[in-house]
Amino acid sequence: MESNTIWPIEKFTCPYCHAISAFNCIFSQRGVNNKTYYPISVWSCHNCDKGIFVRHGETKNKHESSLFINIKSILPATEPSVDEKIPEGIAEDFIEAARDYNIASYKSSAVMARRTIQKMSLNLGATKGKKLYQQIEELKKSGKLHFDLADMATEIRFLGNDGAHPDDDGLDDVGREDAKEILDFTSELLDDLYVRPQKIAAMKSKRKAKATSGNLKK
Numbered sequence: 663m664e665s666n667t668i669w670p671i672e673k674f675t676c677p678y679c680h681a682i683s684a685f686n687c688i689f690s691q692r693g694v695n696n697k698t699y700y701p702i703s704v705w706s707c708h709n710c711d712k713g714i715f716v717r718h719g720e721t722k723n724k725h726e727s728s729l730f731i732n733i734k735s736i737l738p739a740t741e742p743s744v745d746e747k748i749p750e751g752i753a754e755d756f757i758e759a760a761r762d763y764n765i766a767s768y769k770s771s772a773v774m775a776r777r778t779i780q781k782m783s784l785n786l787g788a789t790k791g792k793k794l795y796q797q798i799e800e801l802k803k804s805g806k807l808h809f810d811l812a813d814m815a816t817e818i819r820f821l822g823n824d825g826a827h828p829d830d831d832g833l834d835d836v837g838r839e840d841a842k843e844i845l846d847f848t849s850e851l852l853d854d855l856y857v858r859p860q861k862i863a864a865m866k867s868k869r870k871a872k873a874t875s876g877n878l879k880k
């Protein structure tokens with residue numbers, strides 16, 4: 663093993679405190695075997711101070727191994743969870759997308775995230791058989807989807823590409839950044855559609871109940 667770059671601060675979802683937290687790289691080395699470099703590093707969470715282990719992509723190029731962070735996997739893996747208000751089939755697909763992301767299966771993660779959004783669109787009454795961006799447009803028009811969120815969907819490249827052929831689905835270009843973008847967006851959507859409205863409704867009915875019990879006492 664030989665020393666490698668101490669990387670600048672990065673953000674990860676912490677497997678211990680579950681915060682999306684900043685991490686310091688506190689140890690970084692690379693092994694060399696058969697002219698291939700195998701970088702590894704240890705990071706500490708700013709929020710809870712616990713450590714994670716990161717495996718980086720292997721490379722034949724020594725310079726590359728210290729220049730590009732190229733994260734392959736993080737241990738321990740974060741076990742994703744979602745709010746119980748999210749419908750079962752949709753929650754399942756989202757959890758799988760998050761799991762894939764955690765083990766650096768970025769293409770699988772993007773596919774599962776897109777599938778989550780497709781299921782969600784149908785669940786909200788979008789027309790079956792339409793392309794995803796058309797369904798999102800439809801939901802925006804009918805007022806079921808927040809305007810900002812619907813507009814954000816068109817900014818995510820991978821959501822626009824849902825062609826029938828493997829080479830025009832946009833998947834070949836999906837890396838960590840894209841996978842993170844679509845995963846964060848999906849999480850935002852689920853929260854906005856299934857979690858927040860129910861929370862507000864629960865608060866309202868609580869307030870009403872309080873007001874009625876107040877009246878009864880009089």
Ligand SMILES: [Zn+2]
Pocket residue numbers: 676677678679680681683707708709710711712
């Ligand atoms: Zn932490």
